[in-house]
Amino acid sequence: MRNVSVKIFESVIDLLSVNALNQSPDETGGVLVGTRSCTDDLLEYNILGAVGISSFNEFKDIYNATATEFTCTDRMGWAKLALKAVEIYGMSYIGDWHSHPKSNFNNLSPKDISHILQQYELRQFNPFPPLHVLLSWPLGSERVSITANIMLHNNVIAVIKPQIIE
Numbered sequence: 001m002r003n004v005s006v007k008i009f010e011s012v013i014d015l016l017s018v019n020a021l022n023q024s025p026d027e028t029g030g031v032l033v034g035t036r037s038c039t040d041d042l043l044e045y046n047i048l049g050a051v052g053i054s055s056f057n058e059f060k061d062i063y064n065a066t067a068t069e070f071t072c073t074d075r076m077g078w079a080k081l082a083l084k085a086v087e088i089y090g091m092s093y094i095g096d097w098h099s100h101p102k103s104n105f106n107n108l109s110p111k112d113i114s115h116i117l118q119q120y121e122l123r124q125f126n127p128f129p130p131l132h133v134l135l136s137w138p139l140g141s142e143r144v145s146i147t148a149n150i151m152l153h154n155n156v157i158a159v160i161k162p163q164i165i166e
């Protein structure tokens, strides 16, 4: 089995956290950009930029956000959001993110898993497996924790705490 490494800029953690806390108590989400590489032994992701969908008025009709769910309702719209992030940062679209506000549940929900599995089956990021970053924080706190979830095989997900890039 390949080793998986996920690194992230601290500025991206800050951007995601502020964005997610601003939308609380509703969930929110967006896309990730950066670089990746993949050899037989190692799969590496560097998350170097991100956007939150709530920052763009033009995308307000392509998702539903409640306290327990964040769902994209328009696949083409999501692709346009990804393109927007690629334009802003000049880097590749490498994955998605969303938040679980006021929750001790810092794992993907069954519905989240079916979404990332669908990306895997559609080979959406081929030859790379889909990457999904989840932000969560408990009720009464604003200490956001972050996990990177990578769908390696059908239903086999690597869950990693991203390393901050120095």
Ligand SMILES: [Zn+2]
Residues within 6 Å of the ligand: 070, 098, 099, 100, 108, 109, 112
């Ligand atoms: Zn979720």
